Amino acid sequence: MNRVANYFKSLLLLELFAGLWLTFKYLWRPKYTVRYPMEHIPKSNRFRGLLALRRYPNGEERCIACKLCEAVCPALAITIDSAPRADDGTRRTTRYDIDLFKCIFCGFCEESCPVDSIVLSGVLEYHMEKRGENVVNKQQLLAIGDRFETQIAADRAQDSPFR
Amino acid sequence: MNWIFDAYQWCATSFPTLTMAVSLLLFPLLPLIIGVAMYVYWERKVIGWMHVRLGPSKVGPLGLFQTFADVIKLLLKEVIYPTEANRKLFVLAPLWALIPSFAAWAVVPFASHKAWSDANAGLLFLLAMTSMGVYGIIIAGWASNSRYAMLGAMRSAAQIISYEIAMGFSLVSVLILSGSLNLSDIVNAQAGSKGALDWFWLPLLPMFIIYFVSGVAETNRAPFDMAEGESEIVAGFHVEYSGAPFAVFFLTEYANMILISFLAPILFLGGWWSPFPQSWGWIGEPGWWWLCAKAFFFATAFIWFRATFPRYRYDQIMRLGWKVFIPITIVWVFVAGCMKYFGWVTTGA
Secondary structure, X not given: OHHHHHHHHHHOOHHHHHHHHHHHHHHOXXXXXXXXXXXXXXXXXXXXXXXXXXXXXXXXXXXXXXXHHHHHOOOOOEEEEEXXXXXXXXXXXEEEEEEOOOOOOOOHHHHHOOOOOEEEOOOOOOOOOOOOOOEEOHHHHXXXXXXXXXXXXXXXXXXXXXX | OHHHHHHHHHHHHHOHHHHHHHHHHHHHHHHHHHHHHHHHHHHHHHHHHHOOOOOOOOOOHHHOOHHHHHHXXXXXXXXXXXXXXXHHHXXXXXXXXXXXXXXXXXXXXXXXXXXXXXXXXXXXXXXXXXXXXXXXXXXXHHHOOOHHHHHHHHHHHHHHHHHHHHHHHHHHHHHHHXXXXXXXXXXXXXXXXXXXXXXXXXXXXXXXXXXXXXXXXXXXXXXXXXXXXXXXXXXXXXXXXXHHHHHHHHHHHHHHHHHHHHHHHHHHOOOOOOOOOHHHHHHHOOOHHHHXXXXXXXXXXXXXXXXXXXXXXHHHHHHHHHHHHXXXXXXXXXXHHHXXXXXXXXOOO
């Protein structure tokens, strides 16, 4: 008896119409698609993007060449040489290179930095055009820091209550 | 629409050959090709919406030129001939599929007796033409000299032939009620004072559904797209085709879908008659726009099915065709005969 009932049920195509109704409802849903270059999804202030070196407000670079970041870097992406600076004899880096291909954006360098010098900014849209451009030197890192300082500072300020 | 036909009549008497050539190009081919392009765009759009995404939106306003970009890309691509392929048949096959699907449009009426050929045996011609397309598929599968293509062609051919029987029986029930093989007469037999209630879909409801499902199966569309299958036989019979010949197969498939979408309203949903009673004024007026609106609904239904239903297994397709559809259609042909004989259905205005 049940088989007969099921047979007639299948002839009425009830399940198929239920399926059609479901897809019809989905047709009118707001779409999930983000038109990426024109639209962006919200980004966390803790987003770990392109690396940058920061300065103090008076323009002095923060880095004191303690080499903690170089020591903590699990991917060995950071290379630092240091020497006393010629004019005032303070301990500074003469070379600060980061290989962005080695970098895994773990953020340990930022955590280890005693002076908040090396930071991971929120920048994720960048590219390299030539071989070798993946290694960014001190001048480039400082330039990135200068360019995005307001955003970097705002992100840090937002996160400060949790640190 | 009428003035177009009058103008055509005048040209045909003045310059017969030129008019023939130009109008053959203009009427069935150009609108059909543009219609196919728009249909492909609409398919990608609707399936996108049903997947809760946007679909093509970059090329041209709202992505409208997407298909044209795709077509230009296909036509500019190199045509690769497999070394072991039968070159002549390999080239012939897409044409053999395309020409019948275009030729079938000759008898499709857009208003009463306004068709390219107002043939008395229009329905028979349609059946013949839609069956001819199978040869293109079989030849394509054989000429490619590839296992996948051969298997795909066999599957496709077996499926088309099986469903053609059920489709043929459902058409038989239509012609029992209308008493004519002429498509215009069939549509006119569905006229009446009650609008949509006078159409054949009501007395022939099971046949109407079987006709459309068979139409989906016959055009090898999801959920009956056995001829293709990425995980088993790749692209089926056109697996070895690239560039322009592939575009021709693609065009054929979509032209056939549009043809089935036009035939469903002509045979079952009163063609150009309005779904509202004619006494309701302008909204009850018959016209080609009603036919196009109905065809648009069925064309969208093809896409809707594809977005909704999972694929059938091959043996399930055969079971559905032979053990469900054909028995039901045979019974309903008898029922339709009774309807006609005892006068349960009124036909004609």
